[in-house]
Amino acid sequence: xxxxxxxxxxxxxxxxxxxxxxxxxxxxxxxxxxxxxxxxxxxxxxxxxxxxxxxxxxxxxxxxxxxxxxxxxxxxxxxxxxxxxxxxxxxxxxxxxxxxxxxxxxxxxxxxxxxxxxxxxxxxxxxxxxxxxxxxxxxxxxxxxxxxxxxxxxxxxxxxxxxxxxxxxxxxxxxxxxxxxxxxxxxxxxxxxxxxxxxxxxxxxxxxxxxxxxxxxxxxxxxxxxxxxxxxxxxxxxxxxxxxxxxxxxxxxxxxxxxxxxxxxxxxxxxxxxxxxxxxxxxxxxxxxxxxxxxxxxxxxxxxxxxxxxxxxxx
Numbered sequence: 001x002x003x004x005x006x007x008x009x010x011x012x013x014x015x016x017x018x019x020x021x022x023x024x025x026x027x028x029x030x031x032x033x034x035x036x037x038x039x040x041x042x043x044x045x046x047x048x049x050x051x052x053x054x055x056x057x058x059x060x061x062x063x064x065x066x067x068x069x070x071x072x073x074x075x076x077x078x079x080x081x082x083x084x085x086x087x088x089x090x091x092x093x094x095x096x097x098x099x100x101x102x103x104x105x106x107x108x109x110x111x112x113x114x115x116x117x118x119x120x121x122x123x124x125x126x127x128x129x130x131x132x133x134x135x136x137x138x139x140x141x142x143x144x145x146x147x148x149x150x151x152x153x154x155x156x157x158x159x160x161x162x163x164x165x166x167x168x169x170x171x172x173x174x175x176x177x178x179x180x181x182x183x184x185x186x187x188x189x190x191x192x193x194x195x196x197x198x199x200x201x202x203x204x205x206x207x208x209x210x211x212x213x214x215x216x217x218x219x220x221x222x223x224x225x226x227x228x229x230x231x232x233x234x235x236x237x238x239x240x241x242x243x244x245x246x247x248x249x250x251x252x253x254x255x256x257x258x259x260x261x262x263x264x265x266x267x268x269x270x271x272x273x274x275x276x277x278x279x280x281x282x283x284x285x286x287x288x289x290x291x292x293x294x295x296x297x298x299x300x301x302x303x304x305x306x307x308x309x310x311x312x313x314x315x
Contacts, residue, residue: 001056002113002280004049006273009172011264013042014106020095023047028054053091060087063123071127079123086116103173110169114280115162121284125291130217134299147297150207150218154290157200161283164193168279172272194233197282201229204289218292225285228278235275242268 008014017023023031028050036047060083067080090112097105125131171186208222242265246253 001049001052002117003273003277004045004052005110005113006276007045007269008049009106009110009276010269010273011042011045013046014097015101016040016042016046017050018098020098023050050094053087053094057087057091060084067127076123076126079119079126083116083119083123086112086119090116107169107173110173111166114165114283117280118158118162118284118287121288122291125288131295134295146211147293150204150211151290151293151297153200153204153207154286154293157197157204158283158286158290160193160197160200161279161286164190164197165279165283167193168276172276194236198229198233201225201282201286208289208293217296218289221285221289221292225282225289228282228285232275232278232282235271235278238271239268239275242271 019025021028026032031047036044060080064080064084067077071077090109093105093109093112097109167186167189171183171190174183174186205222205226208218211218
């Protein structure tokens with residue numbers, strides 16, 4: 001869904017369908033499929049964006065029903081309610097963005113989507129078998145102070161990654177008449193936050209890998225997080241190159257001198273959309289590391305079954 005939404009923004013297709021919740025007067029589900037599939041590309045991705053969002057809403061409703069029927073933990077049930085409220089709010093934002101046609105609503109819509117995605121990752125984490133095998137959290141405090149430090153670092157990394165998404169949304173949705181100074185300010189904030197996030201992820205991964213073997217449950221997402229931030233910085237540089245060209249100081253190189261910027265080219269759309277998608281993935285992975293580290297910091301170590309599982313590492 002984030003990929004499709006990124007394509008909608010990259011192609012400027014947000015207003016390809018001028019009405020909502022209908023599509024050119026048709027019910028969303030009754031719009032002629034041949035007009036959609038064989039019609040203009042912008043219409044295809046915008047209407048597909050709406051259909052895919054509806055599918056996610058139905059899956060969220062199914063999760064909420066299953067949570068209230070099968071789960072005894074109140075926190076999971078109410079997280080399901082929060083997920084339904086989140087997907088309804090995101091859908092309403094998308095609709096209002098079409099009706100009112102304001103860039104500010106597009107910015108908010110672009111920030112709520114990754115937050116909802118992170119929430120779904122949290123739902124998957126807290127309902128997983130491994131999470132539940134650790135038993136009930138210890139309400140008297142942390143059993144593992146070292147893991148508590150990892151938890152705090154992971155939470156801060158998650159907050160930084162979301163702040164980076166918010167600034168990136170401002171940069172991506174700058175109106176055409178914005179001043180050059182506004183662009184420079186947003187860009188510098190984006191770069192500074194990127195540097196801070198990179199440092200935090202490196203420290204987080206290093207601390208996790210220095211931890212005991214019992215903490216290997218965290219190592220795989222930490223390794224993915226480190227890979228994702230390196231890929232994201234590469235995509236960020238690539239986004240600048242395909243949109244604005246190589247830096248002037250590289251003009252002596254043949255590949256840089258011969259590069260021609262082509263507006264709305266396939267490479268420009270692909271790299272910019274991938275940059276958006278990986279940003280959401282970094283947020284979700286950071287939250288997963290924070291949740292797992294919190295679980296390991298507060299689990300009930302007195303249960304032999306869970307302790308044995310931890311000593312096995314990643315089962």
